[in-house]
Amino acid sequence: MGKLTNKQQQFYDTLITYVRKHFRWPTYKELAGRLGFSSENSITQYYNALVSKQFLKKDSQGNYTFTNPTDVWMTRDEEQGSRSIPILGEITAGTMEEAIEADLGHITIGDFFPNASNVFGLRVKGDSMKDLGISTGDKVILSKTELRDGEVGAVLYDGNTTLKRAHMRSDGVRLEPANPDHDDIIIEPGEFEEVRVLGKYLGHISEDGLVKASYN
Known part of the structure; x- marks a missing residue:
């Protein structure tokens, strides 16, 4: 991964x-307005530079994604702070024994999610x-893996994103909410090519802490 120039860093930070804030990529016009560019051609040059330096990836359809999603969803303060839980000793799960204090390392995000990358x-x-x-306000944790029938995931469809349980059917896809006040979203076979799975739901973080998904 190459080093960004000051202007390239400003462009990258603007994307982040x-x-x-908006959970979607800005248009070229929006970027030009925010960065004071007179020509949208400059935006293409910055995109190409960020791809070349491996800060962004570009797929065959011309869509950009962040090479390291944690750049987006984790602040710099969080990056510099503690990401692990100390293991302070041993405790028996059998007969009563004296607790043994020792420095046995740390529990990291990789222990919660083995495929954390x-x-x-x-x-x-x-x-x-x-x-x-x-x-509202909770943080859902998603994995960039295949979404199977009956699993919950984040889906991009017709320019909009939604978190729903996906039911794969012979006549399309049914996106089911977990709230009777909301209707299912039905996607017909001809429209299915427009659907993009952003990630599979692994759990979420609320005021009560971490809740992991359960697929029985």
Whole structure:
């Protein structure tokens, strides 16, 4: 990964700030307005530079993604802070024994999520998944893996994103909310090519702490 120039860093930080706030990529016009560019051609040059230096990735359809999603969903303060839980000793799960204090290392995010390199988070807005305990302001944890029938995931469709349980059917896909006040979203076979799975739901973080998904 190459080192960014000051202007390239400003461009990258602008992307991060925008995606955090709006949960979508800015248009070229929006970027030009924010950065004071007179020509949208400059934006293409910056995108190419960030791809070349491996800060962004570009797929065959011309869509950009962040090479390291934690740049987006984790602040610099969080990056510099503690990411682990200390293991302070041993305790028996059998007969009563004296606790043994020792420095036995740390529990890290990798212990919670073994494939942490493919994991990212999104902040929730709305109550369509409230029966799973997911509320506005919670952070859902998602994995960039295949979404199978009956699993919950983040889906991009027709330019909009949603968190729903996906039911794969012969006549399309049914996206089911976990709230009876919301209707299912039905996607017909001809429209399925427009659907993009952003990530599979692994759990969420609320005021009560971490809740992991359960797929029985």
